[in-house]
Amino acid sequence: MVKAVVLGAAGGIGQPLSLLLKLNDAITELALYDIVNSPGVAADLSHINTPAKVTGYLPPNDGLKNALTNAHLIVIPAGVPRKPGMSRDDLFKINAGIVRDLATGIANYSPDAYVLVISNPVNSTVPIIAEVLKKHGVFNAKKVFGVTTLDIVRASTFTSSVSRADPREVRVPVVGGHSGVTIIPLLSQISPPHTFNQEEIESLTKRIQFGGDEVVKAKDGAGSATLSMAQAGARFATSILNATVKGESGIVEPSYVCLDADGVGGKQVRIAVNGLSYFSSNIELGKNGIEKIHPLGDLSEYENKLLEAAIPELRTNINKGVSFITDESKF
Template sequence: MVKAVVAGAAGGIGQPLSLLLKLSPLIDELALYDVVNSPGVATDLSHISSHAKTTGYLPKDDGAQLAFKDADIVVIPAGIPRKPGMTRDDLFNINAGIVKGLIEIIADVAPKAFILIISNPVNSTVPIAAETLKAKGVFNPQRLFGVTTLDVVRAETFVAEITGKSTPQELTIPVIGGHSGETIVPIFSQVTPKVTIPDDKYDALVNRVQFGGDEVVKAKDGLGSATLSMAYAGFRFAEKLLKAINGAKGLVEPSYVYIKDIPGGEEIYKRTGVDFFSVPIELGPNGAEKAINILGDLTKKEEELLKVAVEGLQGNIDKGVSFARKTPEK
C-alpha cells in the first residue's frame, strides 16, 4: 500500500498535480490537504475510475495530522504564487513559514516519508525543511528533494524547438545548481542524444531556461504563474521516484538535495562549497541513491554560469537555515 499526500492540493499547482497522481497505478491512497477546498477537490477526483482512494482534509480537527499520518510520499506545492514583478525571493517569508509548519507535522506523524518540495523559493525552502527535520531528529538527506524538474522540462522543450527535435522527452539534459534565475545552470554540452546549439542562440537559450517562469507570469497577464507545467514536472519526478522505490533500475533525475550527505555527493560539495545543490540523482528504494558528478566536463561558459549560481545559492541557503533556526515551533 502506497500513501501519497499533496499539501496545498486545492491550489493552482495542487489540483492538476492531484489529478495526475490520482491516475497513477502506483498509488493506493491519495490524501489531499489544504487550508480551503481540499474535501471538494478530493470528492471531485474520487469520481474518476482509477485505483487510488482519495480523501480530503482541512486544518480543523487535526486534519493535517490525519492527512500526513503514515505517508510514504508527500509532495508540497503549498504557498502563494508569484505575481508580476515578484521574484521567488519575495515569496520567502510567507512560503517559508508554511513549509516549516508542514514539515513539523510530517516529522511527527510520517518521519520516514519521502518529501518532495515544490514551494518556492526552493533554494531556501529545502534548507528550511532539512533544519526542521534535524531539530526533530528525523532528517534523512536521501528522502528530501527539491523538485527542479520544471527546469529540465523547459530545457528539453526549448532545445527541441531550436534543434528541430520532434520529441523533446527523448532528450536528456542535465540542469544543475538551484531553482531560480541565475542559480539554474543548464548543461547543454552533455545533452544526449548530442545536439548542436548555434553560438548566436546559446545565451538566449540559457536565459530562457533560467527565467522561463517570468515568461509564464507575463503571458498570464498577472493572473497566475507556472501551474500546469509545474504540476506535470512534480508528477514526473514523483512517478519516477515511486518506480524506483518499487525496484525499477537506472532512473535518474536532477534534484536539489543536501548534497554533502548523499552517496557520491562529497566531491560535488568540495567543488561547490554549498550544502544544497541540484545534480542528476540516481533514484532507488532509499530515495537519492547516488549523486552523479558531471562537474568535471563543463565548458568554459558553463563554468562561468556555475560560479554565478554558487554565489547566489549560498545566500539563499543561509537565509533558509537562519529562518528555520530562529523561528519558534508552533
C-alpha cells in the same frame, strides 16, 4: 498500500498535480490537504475510475495529522503564487512560514516519508524542511528533494525548438538551483547530442533560467506556472515511486538535494561548488531514495562561468533558509 499526500492540494499546482497522481497506478491512497476546498477536490477526483482512494482534509479536527499519517510520499506545492514583478525570493517570508509548519507536521506524523518540495523559493525551502526535521531528530538526507524537474522539462522543450529533435526524447542536465541565475543548463551534455552556436547557447540558457517569467507575464497577474509545474512534479513523483515501490533501478533525475545524502558523490559535487551544502545535480534513485549523486561532468567554459555566478546566490538562499529556522528572530 502506498499513500501519497499533497499539501496545498486545492491550489493552482495542487489540483492538476492531484489529478495526475490519481492516475498513477502505484498509489493506492491519495490524501489531499489544504486550508480550503480540499474535500471538494477530493470528492471530484474520487469519481475517476482508478483504484486510488481519495480523501480531503482541512486544518480542523487534526486534518494535517490524518492526512500525513502512514504517508509514503509527500508532495508540497503549498504557498502563494508569484505575481508580476515578484521574484522567487520575494515569496520567501510568506512561503517559509507555510513550509515550516508543514515540515513540523511531517516530523511528527510521517518522518519516514519521501518529501518532494515544490513550494518556492526551493533554494531556501528545502533547507527549511531539513532544519525542521533535524530539530526533531528525523532528517534523512536521502529522502528530501527539491523538485527542479520543470527546468529540465523547459530545457527539453526550448532546445528542441532549435534542434528540431523530439522534445520527449531530449535530456538536458540542469544543475544548480531553481531560480534565475542559479539554474545552470548543461547544453554541452544534451542527449541526443546537438551542437549549438554561442548565440543559441546564451539565448537558450537565458530562456531556461527565466522561463517562469514568460508564464507570469502571459497570465497578466493571475499567477505563475501551474500546469507545467504540476506535470513536472508528477513526473518526479513517478520516478520516486518507480524506484521505491516498484524497485526499478537506473532512474536518474536532477533534483535539489542535501549533498550529505551521498558521501562520495556528494563530496565530489560539494568540492566543485565551493562547499555548498545543497545543490541540484543528477541523482540516481533506489529503494531507499538517493542511491548516488552524480558529479557534474565536464563543463564548457561558458558553463563554468554560469556556475561561478550561481554559487554566491545559492549560498545566500541556503543560509536564508537555514537561518529562518535556527535564528527566527531575524525575520
